Structures are given as C-alpha cells and as structure tokens.
Amino acid sequence: MTRTPLRPLARILRARARGENPDEIAAENLRKRHEALRDKARQRAEGRLLVLGLAFFCAFSVIGMRMGALASSVPEEPRATVAGNPIIGQRADIVDRNGRILATNLATHSLYAHPRDMIDPARAARELAAIFPELEQEELYKDFTGTRRFLWIRRQISPEQMQAVHDIGSPGLLFGPREMRLYPNGPIAAHVLGGASYGREGVASAEVIGVAGVERQFDAFLRDPANEGAPLELSIDLTIQAAAEQVLAGGMSVMSAKGAAAILMDVHTGEVISMVSLPDFDPNNRPRVLTSGDQSDSPLFNRAVQGVYELGSTFKIFAVAQAMELGLISPDTMIDTQGPLTWGRFRIRDFHDYGPELSTTDVIVESSNVGTARIAMQLGAERQRSFLDALGFLKPTSIELVEGSTGKPLLPPHWSEISAMTISYGHGLSSSPLHLASAYATIANGGERVTPTLIRGQDAQPGPRVMSQTVARRSVDMLRQVVSRGTASFGEVTGYQVAGKTGTADKARENGGGYYDDKVIATFASVFPASDPQYVLVVTLDEPSIHTLGEDRRTAGWTAVPVAAEMIRRVAPLLGLRPHVDTPQPVGVTLTSN
Structure with missing residues (x-):
C-alpha cells in the first residue's frame, strides 16, 4: 500500500512561496488520513454486523421451522439412532400358513400395592373386590393392614380395569407395564399353540415364556432378538x-x-x-x-x-x-x-x-x-x-x-x-x-x-x-x-x-x-x-x-x-381340490356319419 506523506515537499515549497503556513498542510493531511481509517473501520464493522445478522436470521429460521414441524407431528418416544436394525424385545408372532395371526402380543399393565402408602385400606379393599370378583375383600384388607410392604394383586389387567382402579385414588395402588400373550382366535388350534405364561417378573417388566405346544417347543426362537421379529410360520391353515x-x-x-x-x-x-x-x-x-x-x-x-x-x-x-x-x-x-x-x-x-x-x-x-x-x-x-x-x-x-x-x-x-x-x-x-x-x-x-x-x-x-x-x-x-x-x-x-x-x-x-x-x-x-x-x-x-x-x-x-x-x-374345496364328476355316457340312439 502506498502511504501519502503528511508534509509533501512540492506543496510545502509552494506554500512558503505564497507565504502560507506549511503546518496547516500537515494537519489537513493527518485529518484526511484519520477520516479514511475511520471509514474503512466502519465498513468492516458494518460488514461483520451484516454477516452476524444473516447468521442469526438463518438460525432462528431453522429453529422456527423445526418447532413448527414438531408442533404439527404425532408425538412419539425418542429413539436412539444406531447402525443396523433395532433390537426387537417382543416375543415373535405365530402365524398360519397364509400369514394369519395365531398368537401375538398385547401391551397391558399389572397391578400391585404398597400397603404402607395407603390412606384408607378398607375402602381400597372394598373397591378392588368390586372390580375383581375373584378377590376376597377380607383377605385384601388383612394383607393391606399387615406387615407386608409389597403385594401383587393382578399380574395383568385390562384398560377398563386399570381405569377403574385409577379412579379409586389410592396412592398405594400402582401399575407396572406388561406384555401379555394374546390368542385372537380363542380355542382354535389350542393344543398346537399350547400357551404362554410369565417367568421372571418385576414391577417394571415380565418375561413371557411358552408353557406347552409350539410356544414352548420354539420358545428360544420366539424370544431371540436376532430373528428381528420374524414370525413363526406354521403349516396349520386357520380356516x-x-x-x-x-x-x-x-x-x-x-x-x-x-x-x-x-x-x-x-x-x-x-x-x-x-x-x-x-x-x-x-x-x-x-x-x-x-x-x-x-x-x-x-x-x-x-x-x-x-x-x-x-x-x-x-x-x-x-x-x-x-x-x-x-x-x-x-x-x-x-x-x-x-x-x-x-x-x-x-x-x-x-x-x-x-x-x-x-x-x-x-x-x-x-x-x-x-x-x-x-x-x-x-x-x-x-x-x-x-x-x-x-x-x-x-x-x-x-x-x-x-x-x-x-x-x-x-x-x-x-x-x-x-x-x-x-x-x-x-x-x-x-x-x-x-x-x-x-x-x-x-x-x-x-x-x-x-x-x-x-x-x-x-x-x-x-x-x-x-x-x-x-x-x-x-x-x-x-x-x-x-x-x-x-x-x-x-x-x-x-x-x-x-x-x-x-x-x-x-x-x-x-x-x-x-x-x-x-x-x-x-x-x-x-x-x-x-x-x-x-x-x-x-x-x-x-x-x-x-x-x-x-x-x-x-x-x-x-x-x-x-x-x-x-x-x-x-x-376339500378349501384345500383347492376340484370335485371329479363322471360324465355320463349318452343313452339312446346316437346319429353318426359315414
């Protein structure tokens, strides 16, 4: 960069010849230099502010669009992003030869009690006996007022029963998540399927295991996450x-x-x-x-x-x-x-x-x-x-x-x-x-x-x-x-x-x-x-x-x-077998040509 001198010799000589003060030339040149530096600094600052403003605008625009997308989407549980397929924790389905469900899973809840947290054990026992007729009110009250700290009431309950228990309002009645085995066709193929029950269980989870039939025979396959939820396909035809x-x-x-x-x-x-x-x-x-x-x-x-x-x-x-x-x-x-x-x-x-x-x-x-x-x-x-x-x-x-x-x-x-x-x-x-x-x-x-x-x-x-x-x-x-x-x-x-x-x-x-x-x-x-x-x-x-x-x-x-x-x-028709009908021979006189 060429630097302009504050006291240029040519101007100083001319100023002296005209009887002017050479110091004023130096002061004017110094002022112009400061003004140029100031203008340059201002332009640099304005440029930086513009870039920073654009950055903030883009950032807030992205955040606003993301918030709008989240507000209009269906809520779901966050999932960790991993390489490959997610681990399947559920027991695999059992299907017939045409892919129709014979056994599957249903999310439900268990019901347990912390008797020491109950405010009114008598009312809780009375209300529970009304919801679950198989439970005895006297036995429940005895358990609730005894020395037990924990008590299983039901291993699995329906959503309607859960709501009814929730309406009791007792802090000592608690729910735990459960996965139950469901057979949507009832007794159809019951001896083939066998059935399932709970193995090891806690208040937060329970292990579903097969107890008979193919449920037990293929228990390891049905519980293996490596199968990625692939169903067990039987030769049985549901129809x-x-x-x-x-x-x-x-x-x-x-x-x-x-x-x-x-x-x-x-x-x-x-x-x-x-x-x-x-x-x-x-x-x-x-x-x-x-x-x-x-x-x-x-x-x-x-x-x-x-x-x-x-x-x-x-x-x-x-x-x-x-x-x-x-x-x-x-x-x-x-x-x-x-x-x-x-x-x-x-x-x-x-x-x-x-x-x-x-x-x-x-x-x-x-x-x-x-x-x-x-x-x-x-x-x-x-x-x-x-x-x-x-x-x-x-x-x-x-x-x-x-x-x-x-x-x-x-x-x-x-x-x-x-x-x-x-x-x-x-x-x-x-x-x-x-x-x-x-x-x-x-x-x-x-x-x-x-x-x-x-x-x-x-x-x-x-x-x-x-x-x-x-x-x-x-x-x-x-x-x-x-x-x-x-x-x-x-x-x-x-x-x-x-x-x-x-x-x-x-x-x-x-x-x-x-x-x-x-x-x-x-x-x-x-x-x-x-x-x-x-x-x-x-x-x-x-x-x-x-x-x-x-x-x-x-x-x-x-x-x-x-x-x-x-x-x-x-x-036989369901198996795709077409009936064979014998064609009767013609009866009477048949006309033939020579």
Missing part, C-alpha cells in the same frame, strides 16, 4: 382348522363321545394342515394341570399326539401291504377265513361269518380278523416288527410339540406269534392318531416314509422307501373299495373318491385290567382323492355311541366314518 373343529365338535356331540381327535396331513410333505383334539381350551385362560385322576380327562390332553390307543382294523392294510411287498400274496390271493382261528388258549373271531375264504382285497373290504391273522402268520413276528418300525410305530413321532415325546407307543413285552396275529388287526399295540396318519401318508404317496411337521415350507426330503409304488397303489385301491362297497360306505363323498379303513377297538381299562365291554375307540383313516392321493385324514372318537335303527351302534362305520365324510366335504 381349515376352524372348519375341522366345528365338524368334529358336532360329530362328538351327536355320537355322544367322551373325546375326539382329527389330523389332516399332506401326504407328500408331511405338513399337518389341521390338528384337532376335543375337548379343548382357551389358551388366553389356560386351565390348571390335573393333580389327580386320569390326565386324559383334562382338556389340556392332546389326544391326537399324546393319546395312544389300540386303533383296531385300520392296521390291517399294513399286514396286507407287507405281504404283497414280500411277494407272499396278491390282491386276488384267496385267504382262509374259516373261524374261529385257535392259537393255544386264544381264539380269533370275525364280526360276521365271511365263509371259508376271501380274496386278499375282500379281507380288507370285509375287515376279516381271521384272514388278516393268517396273513400275519406268513409274515412272522420279526418281519412284522421291522415293517412297523419302518412306518414309525415303535417310537414317538418327531412332531414339533413338547408333547410329542410323551406319545410313546405301547408295545407287547414279548413280540410273539400271537402278538403278531393280534397286532395285524390292531390289538396289542397302542399308538397315537398321528402315528396312524403318518403311516397312511406313506402308503398314499407311493411308499416313501413321511415325517409329520407343523412348520410350513420345510425342505421335504424324500424319506426311506418302505414299499414299492406298485404295492402302495394296490393298497390304496383296496382302501377305495372299503368305501365304495365295504365297511366305510358312509364315507363316500361325491366328487372326491375317498379311500380308507375303519377300526373299532375295545377300550382298555385304565388300571390295565382287560377291556370294557361297552366302550370302544372308533377310528377312520382316509385318503383322498384316491385317484391321486393328496391328503390323509384320521378321525378318532373316544367311547362313541349312537342309537339308530332300533339299537345302539359303536362301530367306526356308524360313528367315525360319517364325521370324517362331513369333514372332507367341508375342507
């Missing part, structure tokens, strides 16, 4: 489950049965589409376990999985299929049915006299005990045991229920020849309806072992081959004739070609002392459609009896079969 329960409940009532079970299974994947056990319960209000008596009398008892019964003549097809697989017989082989068949002190009889002999097919169609026992004599005890083991009858099923391991088949202590003979027609070996459904699915799908599952979309790996496709197809054809002209004629459903086998077994006494004379387990194991088997349905009734045609009837043909037929009639 079909509801229809099956409705039909079975109606059939159980009409047949005056003590209990009932039904299983619908895909023969190729082993997926259980429906599993029903009656009587049932509401998992929202799960009853207590029986502490005495027969556990099978409890509604918690899963008859489809835990109930092991002698399933009667439904076993006959296994003896015939094995004999055909070994080449010992064919569908047309004539079997000696002359009775009674005597083995030591035991006598085997048929329900009717079928004459001296029947074909293998008619042994199944007419359900001949004598004929089946003679086939079993050809098989032998060891080969029969090995075959039934291959079908899964000698150990509990691997179904994904904690109750599955308790459904252990009851086997004879010594598998003798007479054991083989009686087991061939379903006596002497007790198994669950789920065992039977799996074995029939093995026959229906062409002879490959089926493993039942409650999880949808499992990679269905082909099981070991138990019998050839030819034998399996012949077995299904025999079962079809049981319905079309045999003991299961009431099982015919127009358009769906039902195949199946009835089984009526005397019910064993609870103390192991023989059998009841007037109580049976009636079972119908069916396959449909017979031309291209897709599903197996097993229906079992405990102690059924119906009075018709002037007498009491208990056999499966009169009890379990009509119930199963109605169930197929209801669920």
Whole structure:
C-alpha cells in the first residue's frame, strides 16, 4: 500500500512561496488520513454486523421451522439412532400358513400395592373386590393392614380395569407395564399353540415364556432378538382348522363321545394342515394341570399326539401291504377265513361269518380278523416288527410339540406269534392318531416314509422307501373299495373318491385290567382323492355311541366314518381340490356319419 506523506515537499515549497503556513498542510493531511481509517473501520464493522445478522436470521429460521414441524407431528418416544436394525424385545408372532395371526402380543399393565402408602385400606379393599370378583375383600384388607410392604394383586389387567382402579385414588395402588400373550382366535388350534405364561417378573417388566405346544417347543426362537421379529410360520391353515373343529365338535356331540381327535396331513410333505383334539381350551385362560385322576380327562390332553390307543382294523392294510411287498400274496390271493382261528388258549373271531375264504382285497373290504391273522402268520413276528418300525410305530413321532415325546407307543413285552396275529388287526399295540396318519401318508404317496411337521415350507426330503409304488397303489385301491362297497360306505363323498379303513377297538381299562365291554375307540383313516392321493385324514372318537335303527351302534362305520365324510366335504374345496364328476355316457340312439 502506498502511504501519502503528511508534509509533501512540492506543496510545502509552494506554500512558503505564497507565504502560507506549511503546518496547516500537515494537519489537513493527518485529518484526511484519520477520516479514511475511520471509514474503512466502519465498513468492516458494518460488514461483520451484516454477516452476524444473516447468521442469526438463518438460525432462528431453522429453529422456527423445526418447532413448527414438531408442533404439527404425532408425538412419539425418542429413539436412539444406531447402525443396523433395532433390537426387537417382543416375543415373535405365530402365524398360519397364509400369514394369519395365531398368537401375538398385547401391551397391558399389572397391578400391585404398597400397603404402607395407603390412606384408607378398607375402602381400597372394598373397591378392588368390586372390580375383581375373584378377590376376597377380607383377605385384601388383612394383607393391606399387615406387615407386608409389597403385594401383587393382578399380574395383568385390562384398560377398563386399570381405569377403574385409577379412579379409586389410592396412592398405594400402582401399575407396572406388561406384555401379555394374546390368542385372537380363542380355542382354535389350542393344543398346537399350547400357551404362554410369565417367568421372571418385576414391577417394571415380565418375561413371557411358552408353557406347552409350539410356544414352548420354539420358545428360544420366539424370544431371540436376532430373528428381528420374524414370525413363526406354521403349516396349520386357520380356516381349515376352524372348519375341522366345528365338524368334529358336532360329530362328538351327536355320537355322544367322551373325546375326539382329527389330523389332516399332506401326504407328500408331511405338513399337518389341521390338528384337532376335543375337548379343548382357551389358551388366553389356560386351565390348571390335573393333580389327580386320569390326565386324559383334562382338556389340556392332546389326544391326537399324546393319546395312544389300540386303533383296531385300520392296521390291517399294513399286514396286507407287507405281504404283497414280500411277494407272499396278491390282491386276488384267496385267504382262509374259516373261524374261529385257535392259537393255544386264544381264539380269533370275525364280526360276521365271511365263509371259508376271501380274496386278499375282500379281507380288507370285509375287515376279516381271521384272514388278516393268517396273513400275519406268513409274515412272522420279526418281519412284522421291522415293517412297523419302518412306518414309525415303535417310537414317538418327531412332531414339533413338547408333547410329542410323551406319545410313546405301547408295545407287547414279548413280540410273539400271537402278538403278531393280534397286532395285524390292531390289538396289542397302542399308538397315537398321528402315528396312524403318518403311516397312511406313506402308503398314499407311493411308499416313501413321511415325517409329520407343523412348520410350513420345510425342505421335504424324500424319506426311506418302505414299499414299492406298485404295492402302495394296490393298497390304496383296496382302501377305495372299503368305501365304495365295504365297511366305510358312509364315507363316500361325491366328487372326491375317498379311500380308507375303519377300526373299532375295545377300550382298555385304565388300571390295565382287560377291556370294557361297552366302550370302544372308533377310528377312520382316509385318503383322498384316491385317484391321486393328496391328503390323509384320521378321525378318532373316544367311547362313541349312537342309537339308530332300533339299537345302539359303536362301530367306526356308524360313528367315525360319517364325521370324517362331513369333514372332507367341508375342507376339500378349501384345500383347492376340484370335485371329479363322471360324465355320463349318452343313452339312446346316437346319429353318426359315414
């Protein structure tokens, strides 16, 4: 920067020549310099103030817009920003194969008391007893006036109950947050879901744990935050489950049965589409376990999985299929049915006299005990045991229920020849309806072992081959004739070609002392459609009896079969199966052209 001197020589010389004072020139130049510095400083200050003003304007504008946005938005809890997905603390939902909710969570509250903070314990006890009828006013007052510092009143309450307690206005009544397990469909699929309860709990939180069914079997999965809230998807179809329960409940009532079970299974994947056990319960209000008596009398008892019964003549097809697989017989082989068949002190009889002999097919169609026992004599005890083991009858099923391991088949202590003979027609070996459904699915799908599952979309790996496709197809054809002209004629459903086998077994006494004379387990194991088997349905009734045609009837043909037929009639369209209608041939004269 060029600096102007205060006493420039040229001006000083001119001023002296004119007789002027040179000091005035220096003073004027000093004044001009100060004015220039002042103007420059002012401009700098004004610039800084402008920038600061703009900064304040922008800041207040941002703050104002943010306040406006917050004022117009819906309030929500602040959440910490983290990398990745947030941690899921809730128990995961359970859904059916179509994604419909079977079990979910509901935010609610618990109610507890600090008695020492209460102003009027008598009034609090009286008001609480009015809100919760199951609570005793005297006991509450005794607890409130005792030495206790803390008292649980209710583990979970509804919003209406919470408001009613809040209106009492007692400072000693407090609420804690809770997450309860909710089953929006009530008792539908109750034995599959099982139920949940509280584990470790405090006033601020509680741990929800599964206590039965898939809730307990998959408890770790449902509670694992790493799954990010992904639901547990079951193979159950909610619509079909509801229809099956409705039909079975109606059939159980009409047949005056003590209990009932039904299983619908895909023969190729082993997926259980429906599993029903009656009587049932509401998992929202799960009853207590029986502490005495027969556990099978409890509604918690899963008859489809835990109930092991002698399933009667439904076993006959296994003896015939094995004999055909070994080449010992064919569908047309004539079997000696002359009775009674005597083995030591035991006598085997048929329900009717079928004459001296029947074909293998008619042994199944007419359900001949004598004929089946003679086939079993050809098989032998060891080969029969090995075959039934291959079908899964000698150990509990691997179904994904904690109750599955308790459904252990009851086997004879010594598998003798007479054991083989009686087991061939379903006596002497007790198994669950789920065992039977799996074995029939093995026959229906062409002879490959089926493993039942409650999880949808499992990679269905082909099981070991138990019998050839030819034998399996012949077995299904025999079962079809049981319905079309045999003991299961009431099982015919127009358009769906039902195949199946009835089984009526005397019910064993609870103390192991023989059998009841007037109580049976009636079972119908069916396959449909017979031309291209897709599903197996097993229906079992405990102690059924119906009075018709002037007498009491208990056999499966009169009890379990009509119930199963109605169930197929209801669920087959829901399964997407189109009825097959035979086109009648033209009658009369037909005009043809040459």
